[in-house]
Amino acid sequence: MIDSGPGIPDEATIVATLRAAGCVFAEEEAALLRQAAASPGDLADLVARRVHGIPLEHLLGWVEFHGHRVTVGPGVFVPRRRTAFLVDRVVEYSMARPGDRRTVLDLCCGSGALGLAATRALRAAGVAVHLIAADIDPAAVACARRNLEPLGGRVFRGDLFTPLPGEPIGRVDLLLANTPYVPTGMITRMPPEARDHEPRGALDGGSDGLDVLRRVATEARRWLAVDGRLFVETSESQSDTAAAIIERSGLAPSIAHSPQDGTIVVEGTRVAL
Structure with missing residues (x-):
């Protein structure tokens, strides 16, 4: 996870970007992407890929299902x-x-x-x-x-x-x-x-x-x-x-x-x- 700082988009900017792309739960997604990012560049890449429609779960590498964190990856069905x-x-x-x-x-x-x-x-x-x-x-x-x-x-x-x-x-x-x-x-x-x-x-x-x-x-x-x-x-x-x-x-x-x-x-x- 990266903290706020110079060169790092603030939470409100990320939320606004995700919401404009149609992400219904933009606040929650922004927090998860920030936690998953290893660097400012990584965060920017994750947000950009999410805006282009990549499933959030594929970006994070996991999905919450029935109280458990389940590993998922690109090209794998995301359990609902x-x-x-x-x-x-x-x-x-x-x-x-x-x-x-x-x-x-x-x-x-x-x-x-x-x-x-x-x-x-x-x-x-x-x-x-x-x-x-x-x-x-x-x-x-x-x-x-x-x-x-x-x-x-x-x-x-x-x-x-x-x-x-x-x-x-x-x-x-x-x-x-x-x-x-x-x-x-x-x-x-x-x-x-x-x-x-x-x-x-x-x-x-x-x-x-x-x-x-x-x-x-x-x-x-x-x-x-x-x-x-x-x-x-x-x-x-x-x-x-x-x-x-x-x-x-x-x-x-x-x-x-x-x-x-x-x-x-x-x-x-x-x-x-």
């Missing part, structure tokens, strides 16, 4: 605050079941934020967690390894379930799949920070936004333990279709709504036949 509701649902469901051990699979893991937050919450409650994760994007995998390997997690690179070892088949208790769900035709309407600086594959869910969910659901029952549950985030308009997709895959569907911000999590449970 609303997705913390999915983690809450995972923990709530897990704690309502007997047993003190869980196998957690974070699929389409990106930075690994969901796996990290769920693992820490469950371990804090006395539950032992075996954590595995996968993503197809090499930048995401490298980032997830930095976040998850200190927790004992293993991160695999490849398409959905393909790179995973066979040992968790039929043993996954909690399957977290933050699949892309923006319809292809809506990508151009997204904020430039996401549209221009996050990987297209982490955003584009196909014509109706649910193509990747369909692929996950097709395989999910094979990987889940009895009473294991799949958790995915969708929009309100997609929730009924997503639940129907999950039901056709052989899982018992349910839909959870966040009372705080309206986040939708569609879930599917493997029930005993």
